[in-house]
Amino acid sequence: MTAGTVEATPAATPSSRWAVALGVPLLLVAAGFGLWWLSDQLLSIGPLDRATFGWAVVVPIWLGVPLGAAVASRGLDARVRTRMATVLGLIVAGIGALLLWRGLAFPICENGAVRGPESWIAPALVLGAVVGGGLAVSSTLAGSQLAEGHRLMAVIAGAGAQAAFLVVGILVFSAVSLTMAGCQRPV
Numbered sequence: 208m209t210a211g212t213v214e215a216t217p218a219a220t221p222s223s224r225w226a227v228a229l230g231v232p233l234l235l236v237a238a239g240f241g242l243w244w245l246s247d248q249l250l251s252i253g254p255l256d257r258a259t260f261g262w263a264v265v266v267p268i269w270l271g272v273p274l275g276a277a278v279a280s281r282g283l284d285a286r287v288r289t290r291m292a293t294v295l296g297l298i299v300a301g302i303g304a305l306l307l308w309r310g311l312a313f314p315i316c317e318n319g320a321v322r323g324p325e326s327w328i329a330p331a332l333v334l335g336a337v338v339g340g341g342l343a344v345s346s347t348l349a350g351s352q353l354a355e356g357h358r359l360m361a362v363i364a365g366a367g368a369q370a371a372f373l374v375v376g377i378l379v380f381s382a383v384s385l386t387m388a389g390c391q392r393p394v
Contacts, residue, residue: 224283228291229298231279232272232346236299239268269373272342273365277349285351292346300339304331307380316390330383337379341372 243265246257255263276295280288308331312324349365352358 225291228276228280228283228288229295232276232295232342233298235268235272235275236342239265239272242268266373270366270369273345273349273369274353274362276342276346277353277361277365280346280350281353285354288350288354289347292343292350295346296339296341296343298339299342300335302335303338304335307331307334311384314390318391318393321389321391334376334380334383337372337376341369341376345369345372 243261246252246255246260246265250257252260276292280291283291308324308327311331312327314320345365345368348368349361352361352364
């Protein structure tokens with residue numbers, strides 16, 4: 208290469224664009240889950256107990272996932288962005304439902320659980336759908352705003368929708384776990 212010439216960079220292939228568009232938000236989700244798991248195991252991180260750490264660190268990461276998805280999928284056309292957000296939502300819904308089912312279906316009970324593992328399948332699928340569907344919707348909203356050049360609106364729409372779905376998920380989880388969970392009483 209001689210001075211003054213510019214070497215052309217190869218264009219990104221469609222599969223590499225999809226890998227980035229899905230990989231970035233999935234890495235953010237994994238980071239949020241990993242940090243939550245770590246705080247749950249340690250009970251406190253520095254001066255923060257696990258609840259404070261969750262609200263101060265994990266929830267902001269979760270609220271930022273739609274913006275991460277929007278940035279990672281920028282440059283893709285609207286239909287491809289929507290497909291990417293749908294695939295992202297389906298992956299998170301499936302993994303979330305499985306992890307939730309494992310967590311709820313096998314409680315540590317001295318006299319056995321009130322319900323069997325099979326009774327937790329439908330609630331876990333519903334909660335997974337709320338979490339994954341919310342992520343798909345909020346990522347689509349953030350992506351469309353960013354594509355139109357509205358950066359602040361992308362942040363507000365993505366985080367706002369994600370926060371709304373987070374509240375719905377917490378309410379649904381609370382209703383399900385309070386009405387269905389429990390251990391057998393001693394005889």
